Amino acid sequence: MSDLPQQLINGLWQGAALALFAMGYTLVFGVLDIINLAQGATYMWGAFFAFLCVTKLNWPIWYAIPAAMVGAGFLAVLLDRLAFKPLRSLTSGGLVLWAGFIVFLLGAVGNLSQDIKWVTIVSGALIMLGGFVLDYRSGKPLRTREVPHLAPIISSIGATFILVSLAISQFGAQVSRFPPNLFPVKPYNVTAEAVISPIQVLVLGLSLGLMIILSFLINRTQMGRAIRAIAWSERTSRLLGINVDYVIAQTFFISGALAGAAGVLLGLAFNRLEPNMGGEVELAGLTVIIVGGMGSIGGAAIAAFLVGMIRVLSVAYIDSSFRDAFVFGLLILVLLLRPSGIFGRSKTVRA
Amino acid sequence: MFEFLSNNISTINFVLINISLGLSIYITLATGLLSLANAGFMAIGAYTVAIIQTQTHIPFSFGFVMAIALGVTLALPIGIVALGLRDIYLAIATLGFGEIVRIIALNGDKVVRLFSTNKDVIVFNGAEGITLAYKTPTIIFGLPDTTWPILIYCLVAIYILATLHNSRYGRILASIRQDETAASTLGINVARYKLFAFVLGSAIAAGAGALGAPIVRVVDPHNYVFSRGVDILAYAVLGGMTHWVGPILGATVLTSLPEALRFLKDQRDIVNGLIIMLSIIYLPAGLADPRVWTIPRKLFALLGSMRSSARNDSKGL
Amino acid sequence: MTHESARPLLEVKNLTRLFGGLKALEDVSFSVPRGAICGLIGPNGAGKTTLINLISGLGPLSEGAVFLDGQLISGLPPHKIAARGIGRTFQNIRLFGDLSVLENVILGHHLRQCGTVIDTLLHLPRSRSGERDSRQAALALLGRLDMEHLADVRANALSYGDQRRVEIARALALEPSLLLLDEPAAGMNSTGLVSLCEFLLSLKDGSLTILIIEHDMDLIMRMSDLVIVLNFGMKIAEGTPDFVRNEPHVIEAYLGKEQ
Numbered sequence: 001m002s003d004l005p006q007q008l009i010n011g012l013w014q015g016a017a018l019a020l021f022a023m024g025y026t027l028v029f030g031v032l033d034i035i036n037l038a039q040g041a042t043y044m045w046g047a048f049f050a051f052l053c054v055t056k057l058n059w060p061i062w063y064a065i066p067a068a069m070v071g072a073g074f075l076a077v078l079l080d081r082l083a084f085k086p087l088r089s090l091t092s093g094g095l096v097l098w099a100g101f102i103v104f105l106l107g108a109v110g111n112l113s114q115d116i117k118w119v120t121i122v123s124g125a126l127i128m129l130g131g132f133v134l135d136y137r138s139g140k141p142l143r144t145r146e147v148p149h150l151a152p153i154i155s156s157i158g159a160t161f162i163l164v165s166l167a168i169s170q171f172g173a174q175v176s177r178f179p180p181n182l183f184p185v186k187p188y189n190v191t192a193e194a195v196i197s198p199i200q201v202l203v204l205g206l207s208l209g210l211m212i213i214l215s216f217l218i219n220r221t222q223m224g225r226a227i228r229a230i231a232w233s234e235r236t237s238r239l240l241g242i243n244v245d246y247v248i249a250q251t252f253f254i255s256g257a258l259a260g261a262a263g264v265l266l267g268l269a270f271n272r273l274e275p276n277m278g279g280e281v282e283l284a285g286l287t288v289i290i291v292g293g294m295g296s297i298g299g300a301a302i303a304a305f306l307v308g309m310i311r312v313l314s315v316a317y318i319d320s321s322f323r324d325a326f327v328f329g330l331l332i333l334v335l336l337l338r339p340s341g342i343f344g345r346s347k348t349v350r351a
Numbered sequence: 352m353f354e355f356l357s358n359n360i361s362t363i364n365f366v367l368i369n370i371s372l373g374l375s376i377y378i379t380l381a382t383g384l385l386s387l388a389n390a391g392f393m394a395i396g397a398y399t400v401a402i403i404q405t406q407t408h409i410p411f412s413f414g415f416v417m418a419i420a421l422g423v424t425l426a427l428p429i430g431i432v433a434l435g436l437r438d439i440y441l442a443i444a445t446l447g448f449g450e451i452v453r454i455i456a457l458n459g460d461k462v463v464r465l466f467s468t469n470k471d472v473i474v475f476n477g478a479e480g481i482t483l484a485y486k487t488p489t490i491i492f493g494l495p496d497t498t499w500p501i502l503i504y505c506l507v508a509i510y511i512l513a514t515l516h517n518s519r520y521g522r523i524l525a526s527i528r529q530d531e532t533a534a535s536t537l538g539i540n541v542a543r544y545k546l547f548a549f550v551l552g553s554a555i556a557a558g559a560g561a562l563g564a565p566i567v568r569v570v571d572p573h574n575y576v577f578s579r580g581v582d583i584l585a586y587a588v589l590g591g592m593t594h595w596v597g598p599i600l601g602a603t604v605l606t607s608l609p610e611a612l613r614f615l616k617d618q619r620d621i622v623n624g625l626i627i628m629l630s631i632i633y634l635p636a637g638l639a640d641p642r643v644w645t646i647p648r649k650l651f652a653l654l655g656s657m658r659s660s661a662r663n664d665s666k667g668l
Numbered sequence: 669m670t671h672e673s674a675r676p677l678l679e680v681k682n683l684t685r686l687f688g689g690l691k692a693l694e695d696v697s698f699s700v701p702r703g704a705i706c707g708l709i710g711p712n713g714a715g716k717t718t719l720i721n722l723i724s725g726l727g728p729l730s731e732g733a734v735f736l737d738g739q740l741i742s743g744l745p746p747h748k749i750a751a752r753g754i755g756r757t758f759q760n761i762r763l764f765g766d767l768s769v770l771e772n773v774i775l776g777h778h779l780r781q782c783g784t785v786i787d788t789l790l791h792l793p794r795s796r797s798g799e800r801d802s803r804q805a806a807l808a809l810l811g812r813l814d815m816e817h818l819a820d821v822r823a824n825a826l827s828y829g830d831q832r833r834v835e836i837a838r839a840l841a842l843e844p845s846l847l848l849l850d851e852p853a854a855g856m857n858s859t860g861l862v863s864l865c866e867f868l869l870s871l872k873d874g875s876l877t878i879l880i881i882e883h884d885m886d887l888i889m890r891m892s893d894l895v896i897v898l899n900f901g902m903k904i905a906e907g908t909p910d911f912v913r914n915e916p917h918v919i920e921a922y923l924g925k926e927q
Contacts, residue, residue, distance in 0.1 A: 086633075148383075150438065158628035158631070159628060161620045332432060339436050535747045536724055536725075538750035
C-alpha cells in the first residue's frame with residue numbers, strides 16, 4: 001500500500017475530469033428532465049476535435065482545447081435540434097435540418113468519389129444551416145406534442161450510434177494518439193513517493209476552473225437565472241417571456257462544452273483516443289449523477305471524485321478488468337439504499 | 352419453396368431469433384419501461400448453453416431450461432431494485448447490468464480459477480469465446496433440426512404476448528404505460544406488473560440467446576455488446592412499441608433488409624441509429640400503426656387531386 | 669349493527685402536509701358519515717386537491733391519520749387504498765387516452781376480476797367469465813350515464829365533459845364505498861351539469877359516500893349533506909350548506925375582508 005498517495009492523486013485528477021463530464025450530464029437532466037445518453041459521444045468527439053486541430057491544422061494545444069470545447073458545444077446544440085427538439089414540437093425547420101443531416105451523412109460515409117463527397121458534405125451542411133435559420137425566423141408559437149415518455153432516451157441512443165459510427169468511419173476503430181512532446185513529461189514530486197505530471201496538473205486545474213466558472217454562470221448571471229427558471233417550470237418560463245428554445249440551446253452548449261473539455265483532457269492524459277471511449281465514461285458518468293442526486297450540479301462534482309477514486313483504487317489494488325464492476329456495484333448500492341443520491345435533495349425519484 | 356428455404360435458411364434463423372428478441376423488449380416498452388439489458392440476458396442464455404455443452408454431457412434441452420431459469424433469477428433482483436423508482440433508473444441499472452455481463456464473460460475464468468483446483472481451467476475463454484462443435488443438421492419436414500426449436504420458440508413467444516395483449520393483462524400494462532398514478536388509484540399494483548413485464552422480457556431474451564448459440568456457434572462477448580441491444584431496440588421502435596405485431600414487422604424488415612442492401616453493410620450502426628431516431632420522431636407508433644398504412648393511399652389521393660386540378664388549370668387557359 | 673352504522677365512514681385526524689417549509693394542509697380534522705355527500709370547498713390553493721391526494725394515498729402526509737370504516741389507511745400505497753374501497757377522479761382528467769372508453773371502465777373493475785396469468789394464457793373458463801362479467805358491469809355503468817354508444821371510442825377523442833363522465837364511471841367500476849370527485853363539473857355546460865347532478869344524487873342509495881370538490885356553489889349547496897370549507901390549508905368551517913353559507917369566515921375567505 002506504499003503507493004497509496006500516488007493512487008489518491010490519480011483518483012483526484014481523474015475524478016476532476018469525470019466531474020466535468022457529469023456536470024454537463026446532470027445540467028441537461030435538471031433543465032429538461034431527459035437523460036442524454038449521447039453525452040459520451042460528445043465527449044469522444046471533443047477529444048477528436050482537439051486531435052484534428054493539432055494534427056491537421058498544426059495548432060498548439062492551448063488553442064486546440066478551447067476549440068474542441070466550442071466544437072463539442074455546437075455538436076450538443078445540433079444534437080438537441082435533431083434528437084430532442086422534434087420531440088418537443090415538430091417544425092418545418094426541423095424537417096429541413098434532418099434532410100440536411102442525412103445528405104451530410106451520405107457524403108461523410110457514403111461510397112462516393114472524392115469530389116462528389118465534398119460537394120455532398122458541404123451541401124448537407126448548408127441545408128442544415130438553412131433548417132436552423134428557418135426555425136430561428138419562424139415566429140409561430142410552438143405546438144408541443146405528445147410522445148412516449150421514453151422517446152428522448154431512445155432518440156439519444158440512436159444519436160450515439162450515428163456519432164460513434166461516424167467517428168469510426170473517419171478515424172478507424174483503432175487507437176489514435178496525439179503527437180508526442182505536446183507537454184513536458186518530467187513529473188513534479190508531491191511527496192517522496194508520489195508524483196504528478198504536468199498534464200495531470202493541467203487536467204486538475206482546468207477542471208476546477210471550469211467548475212467554478214459553471215457555478216458562477218448558473219448562480220450569478222441572467223442566463224443562469226433563465227436556465228434555473230426553465231428547470232423549475234418550462235411553461236411558466238415561456239409565459240414570463242423567456243426564449244425557452246434559446247436557453248435550452250445554451251444549456252446544451254454548456255453541457256457539450258464541458259463534455260468536450262473532459263474528452264480532450266482525459267484523451268491527452270492517457271494519450272489514447274478511440275471512437276468507443278465515450279462508452280467507458282458513460283457508465284461512470286451515470287453512476288456519478290445518481291450518487292450525486294439527479295439534477296444536482298454540486299452533488300455531481302463531489303460524487304465524481306468518489307467514483308474517480310473507486311475506479312483508480314480498484315485498478316490499483318484489485319484487478320483492472322473488474323473496474324466497471326465496482327462502479328456498477330456502487331450504483332446498485334445507492335439505488336438500494338438512497339435512490340435520491342448521497343448528496344441529492346429528496347426529489348421525486350419514487351415512481 | 353424448398354429451394355428458397357434451404358438457400359436462405361440462415362437468414363430465416365436470424366429473422367426468427369430477432370423476432371423473439373424484439374418481442375422481449377416490446378413487452379417492457381409496452382409497459383412504459385426501457386430495459387437495455389436484453390443483449391445481456393441473451394448472453395446469459397447463450398453462455399449457459401455453451402458452458403453446459405462444453406463442460407458436461409447434459410443434453411441441450413436441459414441447458415435451455417437452465418438458461419431461462421438463470422435469466423429469471425437475475426432479472427428479479429434488478430427489477431425489484433430499479434422498478435420502484437422512476438422510469439429512467441431501470442434504463443441505467445440495465446445498462447450497467449449489460450456491462451457487468453460483458454465483464455464477467457471476458458474475465459469469468461479468473462474468478463473460476465480462484466475457486467478451482469485446476470489453475471488453467473478454461474470455461475469462458477475470454478474474448479475468444481466458446482466454440483460449439485459443428486453438427487451437420489438433419490432435415491425434418493423440410494427444415495433443419497436447428498431451425499425447428501427456434502421456430503417453435505418464436506411462435507410460443509408470439510402466442511404468449513398476443514394472448515396477454517388481448518387480455519386484461521394487456522390492458523393493465525397499457526394503463527401503466529400511459530399513466531401509472533391513475534392506474535394505481537384503480538387498485539393496480541404497478542410495481543408488481545412492471546416486474547412481471549421485465550422478468551418476462553428478460554426470460555424471453557435469455558431463451559432466444561440459448562437457442563441462438565448453436566446457430567452462431569461461437570459464443571463470445573462481442574456478440575452481445577450494447578450495440579446488439581440497440582439492434583433489438585430498433586426492431587421494436589421501428590415496428591411499434593404498443594402492439595405485438597410491431598416487433599415482428601420491425602425484426603423482419605431490419606434483419607432481411609441488410610441482405611438486400613448489402614452496400615449498407617459497413618454502415619449498419621448508422622442506419623440503425625437513423626431508423627431509431629427517425630421512427631421515434633416521425634413515426635412514434637411504428638409500422639404497426641394502422642394510420643401508417645393509409646399514407647400511400649393519401650399520397651395517391653393528393654397526387655390525383657393535384658393532377659386533376661392542374662388539368663383543370665390548363666383547361667382554363 | 670346500530671353501532672356499525674353510527675361510525676363515520678371517513679375520518680380524517682389532524683392531517684398536516686408540508687411542502688418544504690410551506691404548509692399545504694395544517695391540522696385538518698373532519699369526519700363524513702356513511703352514505704352522505706360531503707362538499708369540500710375553498711378558494712384556489714386552499715389545499716383541497718392535496719387533501720384528496722392524501723386520502724387516496726398519493727404523496728406522503730407529514731402528520732395525522734386517515735381512517736376508512738375505522739381502519740387506518742394512511743401510509744398504505746394507492747393500490748391498497750383503492751382495494752379498501754376508495755375510488756377517485758382527477759382535476760386534470762387522467763383517462764388512458766389510447767384505450768377505448770369501455771377498456772377504461774373495465775380497468776376500474778380490475779379488482780373484481782379473478783384468475784391468474786396461467787388462466788389467461790390457457791384460455792381457461794375462469795379468465796373468460798371474469799372478462800365477460802367485467803365487460804357487462806362496465807357496459808351497465810356506461811348505460812346509466814347514457815354513454816353506451818361511446819363504448820368503443822378512444823378516450824382521447826371524447827369531448828371534455830364526456831371524458832369527465834367516463835372518469836366517474838371508471839371510479840365507480842371499483843364499486844367503492846367512498847368516491848372522491850375532484851371538480852367533476854369543470855368545463856361542463858349547463859345541461860351537462862344538471863344531468864351530472866341528477867346522476868350523482870341517484871348514486872345516493874345509502875351505501876356510497878361521496879366527497880366532492882367543486883367550485884360551482886349551486887351544485888354544492890343543492891347536493892351536499894355536509895360542507896367543509898378550507899382556506900390556506902386550514903379548516904375554517906364545517907356544517908350544513910345553510911350554516912356554511914352564512915358563516916362570516918367563509919364569506920370573508922371568498923369575498924375578502926370588508927374594509
